[in-house]
Amino acid sequence: MPTPAPDLLDELLRTYGPCGEEGAVRDVVRRELEPLADEVHVDPAGNLVALVHGTDRSAPAVRVAAHLDELSMIVKRVEPDGTLRVDSLGVMYPGNFGLGPVAVLGRHRTLTGVLTLGSEHTTPESARIWQTKPDAGDQAMDWTHVYVFTGCTADDLAAAGVHPGTRVCVHADKRGLTRFGDFVGSYFLDDRAALTTLVLAARLLREDGGRPPGDVYLVATTSEEMGGIGAAYASRTLPGDLTVALDVGPAEAEYQVTVDGGPVVAYADDAVVYDRALADALVDLGGELGLDPQTAVWRSFDSDASQAMASGQAARAALLSLPTLSTHGYEVLHTGTVNRTARLLAAFLARPVPPVSG
Structure with a gap:
């Protein structure tokens, strides 16, 4: 199984990418995704879009968003x-x-x-x-x-x-990974850890020539911290009705989420209630894979997917979060979090999209 190169995450962390000026981070992600995708382009909103063709042209397309920008x-x-x-x-x-x-x-x-x-x-x-x-x-x-x-x-x-x-x-000088025990810390794991997860999931998805059922658009988005601007544009202009976001999630007792636990499947945040069928499918799949998924209802939080859905640009939304201590500060992740989250995302993309629940 491919593993995320620590050097990639460290490189992303040290690369400046403020809202509206994410080009340097986008270049790093593009270098990593180009060998894994069938088509890669930058759209008018500055999003990097990497398309992996599916095996069934009639299957629904899926957009997966992780944001380029930093606070x-x-x-x-x-x-x-x-x-x-x-x-x-x-x-x-x-x-x-x-x-x-x-x-x-x-x-x-x-x-x-x-x-x-x-x-x-x-x-x-x-x-x-x-x-x-x-x-x-x-x-x-x-x-x-x-x-x-x-x-x-x-x-x-x-x-x-x-x-x-x-x-x-x-x-x-203040950026880059600090490693201690089973954990790593840094500023801007939001959302550089999610971008690393996106790249690893693309590698897993394409292992041994594998293909998803429908087309998958891996989108590294702009200006998430200023209202999900890039994701809303991509959701409006790319095929499909579903946007899945990758982002950090607060590992706090308030949410019964632990930093050393499995990936977090969100059921709601401040903007929307996420699609129940999609969230349930992610939880069930995480259980099958032995990833010990966690569930949460986030507050004081929204994502690329929920902002796209709330603005009417996506009909369905899901959020997969990396449990993180001290979000929007000096953030901490368990060393297994990126790998576990990438495995769950890749497995989800490799299966047909669950139908809308009644």
Whole structure:
């Protein structure tokens, strides 16, 4: 059985891919999927679409989506002293990724800066800092409290192509896998672990020349963190009625989901109730394969599939989640999670699509 190269996941984690600028991540995924697909193209929304032809031209087509983008920041304004005021792209706060080095993706040059709050050794005179101190204002740190120190003048930044709208990412120095025991940790396992799962599932699906019953569209999507924009477009323009999303899922007691358990089949999230027949089929298949699938009803959560269905671009939706600690933060996965989830997805795609339940 093929296994995901740790180098692939690590490479994806270290590659910048903020919302709307996912090209570098897309190139890595394209390199991996091209040998496994019959056709590969990039659509007008920036999605990478890899088609694996099925054996039965009358069988329903399936779209499988995993998103390319990462939580990031965007420049709101450039101050006269060369500091940057930033806001978030996607649901994140400064505490999610901590203060420290960032990459400022200028049009002409990528610069290094530091996301900073300021000195702890300050008084109420430094009101912005004072507000966040537990023994003072006790406010949660948000984007109005922090800024990016660049060490550049405003003219230097303009020459590098930095202006309002420029993306800012957690620096590569803070990215990449940390391995400990049976677990790995990193920022941006959401959704780079799912992209790795997508590639591994494609390998499994094509083992020994295997083919799915219907056409399968493996879609690496854009701007999921900003509302599932790429997946909605792909669901509208590609054949088929079904969109299956691959994404992380919170391993929390609230959901009775454990980080070392099997893949999680979602039955609902904030956007939709997922297709019952599809969810049941995934759970049953996971049991057959000895993968100990978990089930969940997610809250404060949606996916490429549920957003596509909620916007009327997909008639049926399913979500397969990788159980993950500390989602949208420094995330943790069990080392077997990618392999187990890929096995379940590949087996699901190798079988006929379950009919709509009554």
